[in-house]
Every structure is written in C-alpha cells, then in structure tokens.
Amino acid sequence: MRALVSPADQLLRGVGLFDPDALLERSVWLLPLLILAFSPIYGAFMGSYNFVRPDRVLQIVYSAAKMPILLFGTAAVCLPAFFVLNTVLGLRNDLREALHAILAGQAGLSIALASLSPFTRFIYFSSADYRLAQLFNASMFTLATVAGQILMIRYYRVLFRRNRNHRIAFCAWLILYVFVGIQMGWVLRPFIGAPSVAVTFFRAEPFTNAYIVIFNLIFPE
C-alpha cells in the first residue's frame, strides 16, 4: 500500500512519474494498480451503510470488490468504440497516450473517491435514511468524476495541441463512459445495501435499465 501512496501523490500533482509532458513507460502499469488499490476503499465505506449485524460485513466486502469491476467493466465495454473512433479520426499514433490519459482519469477518480469516503461514513453516522445515503453517494461519485476528468484533461491537453480531433475523441469517451457507467453501476447493485434486503452480491431480480428507472422516478405513473 505504502508503495502506491507516493505514485498516487505524484499522479495528483502531475509531477515525477506522471509528468504530462514527459510520460514514463513504466508509469502506465502503475495506473491499474492504483485503481485496484484505491477504488475498493470507497466501495468498502459505501457498503458499510447499516453495518449493524455481523453478516453485513459481507456487504462491505462485496461493495469493495465490485468497485474495480465497475470501473474496468465500463472501460472494457467502451474501448472498442474508442479504438475505432481514434482510428477513423486519424489519431491511432497517439492511442497509447490517449489510453494513458484515460487510465490516469480512472486512477484519479479512484483516489478522489477514497479521499471522500470519510464523508460517506460521516453521513451514515448522522442519518439512517436510505434515500439520503443513495443521494449522497451519487453526489460523491459525481464529484470524484469531475476530479478524474481534471486529471484526464491534463494528459489530453498535450494531445489537443497535437491534433484538434482529440477533442472529439475526448468528448466521445466522456459521453460513452458516463452512459455505460450509470447502467453498469445499476446492474452491479447493491453497493449500499438496502436495510430491508438480505446481503447479496447481485440483486436476485432480473437486470433492468437504469434510465427507465430514473425516468419512472421523475415522472411517476
């Protein structure tokens, strides 16, 4: 763990190993490790809602395990489209750097989430309201996504200068990732664990579509 704190710090500052202007080859392999190390931290805190009985420990373990699945799974679904998009836009020669930027964004998101986890625990202490817990977690994810984007853009800025088309690729990745990520999060439920429902890795009910659920929440029948 300690071996990863120093790279995490350098990533956040954009210096040393992760200097956007002088990217080191070996730093690429550190980024997935950072995601694997930091994203479960927030997952564990998120799953600690309603941590009153010993069997609820499982929810913590499950939520922690599901966080890297959420991040890597979403990226895996979006990558083929990103690859072809970069190819037709004439950006294939920069693909390595683009992927590096994406990974840096994911790692930044994970670290930001980990740093926000005390807030989540604090809210859980303050209120047992499940809806508040859902809402608060959603806002923490939004905040961390913004942090991740700031990091990603730092690496993309070099590419923007090289070719304007990178802006299209960047925006496309953002739209695809959020669009798929929301649904991925919904499919991988429960992360928080409703108090009335037994602890499970996946919900027993069949998969549903997040966007239709959200639509029905806003416009109830």
Add this chain to the structure above:
Amino acid sequence: MLSWLKQLDDLLRGRKTAPEQIPSSDFPLPLGVFVPLAILLSGTYGFFMGWYALFAHDSPGYLQLLACMLKLPALFLLTLVVTLPSLYVFNAIIGCRLTFVAMLRLLVGAIVVNVAVAASLGPILAFFTVSTTSYPFMIVLNVVLLTIAGFFGLAFLLQTLRRLAVSRTLQSMDAPEEKKTPDDSAQHKPGAVDRVLFDNAPRVAGDAKLIFHIWIIIYGLVGAQMGWLLRPFVGSPDLPFQWFRPRQGNFFLAVVDSLASLLGRGGSPAG
C-alpha cells in the same frame, strides 16, 4: 484473414484514401475484400442486435438472432444495389469523373467505415441488451448507435470526395504546388474522416458537397425505407418470430411512435 484486417485498418486509418494516393483516379479498395468485410462487420452488429431476442423473450429466439445477422448486411448492400445506378447517372451529369467501378469501391468503402464503427459500438449495445427488457428503449438505442455509425460513414464519403476534388485541382497545377501536399499530409497524417486543408479548398469543395448531398438524400431515403421493409430487426417480445412483417407504414413515423411510447409509457413496463 489477417491481411483483410490489415486492409480494414488501412482504410480506417485513411491510408487507402490519403490525398497523395488519390490522383490515380481509382481507390485501392479491392471489392473482393471489402464486400465480405462489410458483410462480416454488419453481421457482427446484427449479432449484438439479435441478443435482445435471446434475453428479453420468454424462450430464446435463435431464429431472430440469425435473422438479424442476415438482415443487417442485406440492409446495407441491397440499399447500395438499389441506389447505385441512379447515383452513377447523377454524378455523371454533374461531371464527377469517377468511373463506375471507382464509385462502387468508394461507396463500399463508406459502408465498411459505417459498419466498422457500428460493430465497435456492439459491446455497448450488447451490455444494454442484456440488462434491458424495455423494447422501445432498445429500438431508440439501436437507432442512435446506427445514426452515430452512419455519421462516420458519411464523413468518410464527404472527406474522400473533397480530397478527390482537391487532388484533381492540384494535378493541373505546377510541380512545386504538388510537392507541398505530401509534406503537409506527412505532418498531419489525416485519418479516414479527417478534413485535409488546402489553400484552394473552398472552390472545389462546392462540387464535392453537391455530389455528397445528392448521395445522402438518395441513399438515406432508400436505406431508411429498406430497413423498414426488412423488419423486424430487434424483435418485439410480444410477437412471435417472423422473417418479415406485413408491409405497412414508414420508417420516420415508426421512430416518432417509438419515442412517444418510451416517453409516454406506452411500451412494456420498466421493471
């Protein structure tokens, strides 16, 4: 197979239609490679599209999956067959100097770009298909994804026509001017849908745009209606499997209906 992938990669990277390649007045796009590629790639998208029949129906609809894999290539290629003669005639009238074969190659290339992007969106489609039961949502998602893919196919077409027009003009100019172009493109390495900038672009771009707009209108209208004739693609969970539906209505009305039922909750329940 590997050489096919190489050819596909070259096409997508824009090497097949690089500005310095074009003056030969034909495209290095062998039909024997790119027609099968178009079939394979559109079949791939059809495969992911057909997943809905596997997961949302009561019993897995393998026939629907097979139908999807056959219908998607049919959609693209039959539309091409229907529109090619009139496209050729219109272009000849306007004064586009592409030969029939060169034009066929160019259009097949555009279709390949289109379906390659569509196939790359396949995993996203598959992921949503597995986790969605709502039929209207899947219809709208398919339309959106295919529209995105279609946009790239069109961008390829437009940019290639521009390069063609521009390189013609450059050919008729003196040598130093011509020398400048390869240097320029070596720096930028334009992709398949990239805009290549030339000093004299505005004038020649006009011709390319006119041809392009004619193509879009003809191909788009026929394509949309062809898609409508070949229904069902996704396969409504409420209806039994059928290869084709009775002829009725048209495409644009149906998209509006689908949107309305998604927003107005006329479709299947979200749960």
